[in-house]
Amino acid sequence: MNIFRYSSPQTFYPLAGRMAPWFGVAAALCALAGLYLAFFAAPTDAVQGEVYRIIFIHVPAAWMSMFIYVVMAFWSAIGLGLGTRLSFYMTQALAPTGALFCFIALWTGALWGRPTWGAYWVWDARLTSQLLLQFLYFGFIGLTRSIEDPRRADRAGAIIALVGVVNVPIIYFSVKWWNTLHQGASVSMTKAPSMATTMLLGMLILAFAAWFYSLAVTLSRVRSIILERERHTDWAQSEIAEKGAAL
């Protein structure tokens, strides 16, 4: 078996269709388990009280927003290097979900900051670089949609994704490199997590939910993109004829 077979839109289209529902189910199950832990098993925080429960959505969303951008940059490099159309379709399928998670991270962060720090927003390095990520997502989506010629749109988007990826390590390490109001990482590769076990477990399971959700949504979205972009090929024509007639 050759994995490069799946780099062809024609073979990937049905595969994505088969996988997406399963990732959706996995996301729902993880979300249920994670939310149960977050609201009914995890204890109150000694310093912050109940408001710390925002962490269960804030951190998975922030992780996802950074990770999706890195994946977009990866596919962009592959697309520019190998000229594979599917890679570009993947970046465009990922972007809206990345933008969504980035917004959730900013929004929940603001609502968490007010009762704990005393301010919805401060211009510290962590918050500012995360806001920049939001603009990079919007820039990517705006640019790829506004350029008429799809091949040029692909390349322009890939360049934004590759240039912007420099911002991701800046977001991640900002709390280490500079004085920020934002606290350091509770979970990292280099030290033991500084959270009670149930809290940590709830957060990690919700992070898995975010992963599965992103996979499900991206695979569904890439199917629409594939069909639109490949509509002149024979297989897409027969798929459109079959599915379109059933509508």
Place this chain on the structure above:
Amino acid sequence: MKTRHKRFILIGVVLALLAGAAALVLNTFSDNIVFFQTPSEVATGKVPQGRTFRLGGMVVAGSLVREADGLSSRFAITDTAKIVPVRFTGALPDLFKEGKGAVAQGKLGPDGVFVATEVLAKHDENYMPPEAKDAVDRAHATAKTLK
């Protein structure tokens, strides 16, 4: 070499250059990127008098005095090396506590007292239930008495 390989190397080189440029820019502006100055930086005169800046550090234990008017307060901020006294009129955030982090925005007066117009609480990345925190605090206290 295949064109494909050349293109990948080109992408890699451009990315590395970009990362380098970003590092340079951040390094140059690193004084402006910091959200607050520490008391040590204030002591070395890095911050000119009369200019608004943010002062950050730990609230010195036992330093918090709430004035009789119910709005003003006095406390001191330290980075364990130097201490800067702070005066503030306004409501302190809930998480503002002695021995915890705080960031105050304001100006340094000629008398060396920092007059703050806004105070934010900075909390740490530790999350644990109250019982666990009590145990940790007791352990710290025991460790201190043993020293």
Place this chain on the structure above:
Amino acid sequence: MIWNSWANFFAMGGRGFYVWGSYGVSAVLIVAEVWLLARRRKTSLQRLYRLQQLEKD
């Protein structure tokens, strides 16, 4: 059970606005994305199907 009553649960120690404001908006956005995605699939299939019919003629 860590909550004595549902009222306590919704109050979130007096921080209900912030906690439910976070989860509420996130839930609405996620549901909206799934809905938009389903709609996109449908509208784009309809459009492509119409185009195909036009090209046949």
